[in-house]
């Protein structure tokens with residue numbers, strides 16, 4: 058049997074809290090009876106139904122009542138409170154595309170004579186209601202039936218509905234006599250609206266196979282606007298690299314993140330509206346979210362909410378080609394997933410479809426947890442084997458006394474391109490983040506007939522998820538075991554200085570990366586030559602090259618020659634070098 062309070066299935070208490078008044082049993086009964094009423098499917102509202110609501114409203118001392126109906130004319134929810142207070146939670150709403158309305162309309166009572174307020178209209182937009190009908194109940198002129206019960210008097214009525222992409226989000230009618238409103242055809246109205254929404258969607262050329270994302274950032278005190286923009290630009294690049302489309306970016310200035318939802322509650326609401334307006338199906342935050350934050354946010358906005366780490370993990374998962382790469386990515390993903398298992402799933406399970414949305418029940422979760430743990434230990438073991446294998450490879454290389462130089466740098470700096478140009482190879486290089494996941498080593502013969510081994514490595518990124526760093530340890534050891542590092546910087550990137558700092562920081566955190574580091578500014582073909590001279594003054598020891606045009610690569614070869622000579626001498630003096638560093642690693 059349907060209850061008056063449909064949201065929590067706890068009768069009446071919710072309303073008593075919202076309005077400071079408990080409901081008397083006979084009042085509850087009247088509300089309950091509303092569930093038995095049924096409107097003709099084509100009617101927006103009937104005069105009888107409106108008057109019945111007006112009368113109940115009077116009997117409840119003019120507390121507002123909101124009734125929700127589906128398109129078959131059935132009452133599916135009754136609440137004492139404004140449309141804003143009685144909203145249907147996002148996860149209980151049917152999941153619809155941006156071209157559809159929810160198939161639910163709300164009829165609400167009020168005592169004022171004005172049309173629906175901002176909050177009520179916002180609630181309509183959040184739920185994508187077919188329509189919002191506001192009935193103004195007169196306090197004075199309610200007339201009495203012979204039996205003594207008030208019938209309620211509806212002074213005027215308003216019809217409000219959403220608008221496809223106009224200057225305003227909704228349209229509110231002038232005050233209408235009830236009779237006129239009752240003549241409105243519901244089907245005609247919603248068909249016309251959905252038709253317009255569909256056409257608008259075609260104009261926007263939304264690709265329905267792609268994730269359509271809204272980015273959310275937080276500017277904490279102490280963070281400059283430029284820093285935030287850099288973070289959000291990079292986040293956008295990451296989302297695009299992962300195959301998503303960025304529809305819009307939203308940010309907020311705040312002391313610090315709110316513990317519940319990162320951004321404040323008003324901003325969450327703005328976000329939820331934007332999701333509706335743009336037909337987004339994904340929200341991406343610029344920072345790592347706790348499981349409970351994800352839960353609250355998903356409940357409020359009604360679509361999947363992910364954090365930056367998940368996007369990065371997703372990219373790695375898509376990029377991984379080799380067995381080793383796949384192994385490492387799977388390990389990272391599972392380690393990320395495990396602590397988040399409990400929260401995910403249940404809130405979103407009703408929405409169905411899409412990654413991370415199918416929620417198993419609690420027992421199944423427990424089983425899955427154990428299965429995942431087993432899988433993680435197995436993967437760790439395999440990653441360890443991989444590590445040993447790489448170690449043997451390196452050992453062989455070191456035995457051959459050819460110095461190893463690792464090319465490191467921020468993702469997309471041009472590391473693979475540099476390796477390709479220098480060694481005439483065809484390692485995969487592309488204008489993508491994390492084009493390279495697996496290190497590749499190539500032999501480079503220098504003009505003096507000496508050789509070095511150049512190793513291309515996975516790109517760096519600020520605040521890489523720790524699970525990834527752990528999982529890619531085997532790969533990163535190529536860096537820690539190299540005799541020297543070439544730190545490649547994309548000088549044409551607006552945040553090149555920030556990227557240098559990020560890479561230096563990560564390298565400093567690797568205790569074994571002790572070899573000399575040579576800074577190589579790349580992509581100089583894309584920067585203003587005058588400005589380049591200024592940078593040269595700032596970094597007198599750096600090299601300035603273009604990997605695509607080959608400019609100044611001779612200088613780089615020369616530098617490598619000197620490096621190799623110095624290393625060769627060092628190698629000669631210290632034959633134990635390789636075994637001692639390996640011993641250190643085993644601990």
Ligand SMILES: Nc1nc2c(ncn2[C@@H]2O[C@H](COP(=O)(O)OP(=O)(O)OP(=O)(O)O)[C@@H](O)[C@H]2O)c(=O)[nH]1
Nearest residue numbers: 468469470471472473474487488491492493516604
């Ligand atoms: N104009 C110009 N473009 C360059 C230069 N070097 C690399 N690129 C371009 O920059 C993009 C990234 O190059 P990659 O070599 O894949 O960069 P990477 O550092 O290996 O990137 P990840 O493997 O993703 O970390 C590609 O589109 C290259 O063509 C250069 O000197 N000048």
Ligand SMILES: [Mg+2]
Nearest residue numbers: 472473492493
């Ligand atoms: Mg690369």
